[in-house]
Amino acid sequence: MPQQFTRASYHTICDDLAKIDPDFANVIHLYGYPPFWSRPNTFESLVHIILEQQVSLASALSALNKLRERVQEITPARILLLTDAEMRECYCSRQKTAYIKYLAEAIISGQINLEAFEQMEDEEIRKQLTALKGIGNWTVDVYVMFALQHTDVLPIGDLAIVNAIKRLKGLPKETPKEELMVIAEQWRPYRTVASMILWHYYLCDRKSPPAP
Structure with missing residues (x-):
């Protein structure tokens, strides 16, 4: 059976990812934990x-x-x-x-x-x-x-995820997806929760006023 995360384990996994990736630690420091996005399996x-x-x-x-x-x-x-x-x-x-x-x-x-x-x-x-x-x-x-809360999914076909990785890592717009997937290897086996942090960053960063 595949590994799953729960509401109870969610913040702990976010903290583990923040220890691995300082950029995630910064996102959580600035914007808090990402929402626990879930839907019923229907x-x-x-x-x-x-x-x-x-x-x-x-x-x-x-x-x-x-x-x-x-x-x-x-x-x-x-x-x-x-x-x-x-x-x-x-x-x-x-x-x-x-x-x-x-x-x-x-x-x-x-x-x-x-x-x-x-x-x-x-x-x-x-x-x-x-x-x-x-x-x-x-x-x-x-x-x-x-719907299933599997822990290790990276939706590399999602434009917000792609743009969030590039922005967070200071990468050029033309960076290929293959390079982003290599970066994401460090987030295994929690790439789903990493993606939640990236979506959270993408949504919050768009709302922030530009730096002077």
Whole structure:
């Protein structure tokens, strides 16, 4: 069974990472610990992550809330009862409507079992989910990090993570992802929590006034 972090162990892991990486220690000193971002292991959570693909978090949440208004509880069966036009009224694009319905069908057919994922290693989960149209590595990374709390996931396809590493480490914009992944090796086996610190830094640093 893969290693997981919990609310109880979260700050301890942050402290361990701060001992390894002085830049993380500085982030925690300036901005405090990152929030304990988590989501339940449900179909709705995966729908939410699909909606977040390549759009703002606010836009994705608006679409999710519209779906909730329409069906009360976001389940595979209820989603499959909606027409594509009704999905569009809930701010779901044609592509994302298709992706969400593929996922719903896979769960109903038994091809995907979210509860079984709780006992599986990352790569087996990735293999099963990426076999579905519209689910790529970023979606799997966020699901495994937030819904399953696996400790060692680095979502290198996430632009905020990439930019946060470059900014925190003072690297040029053109630094390739391969170099960033080498830097991230020092954060094993807690790259998920390292990513939480990076997201926290990215969000807080954007709000800070520029230096005089």
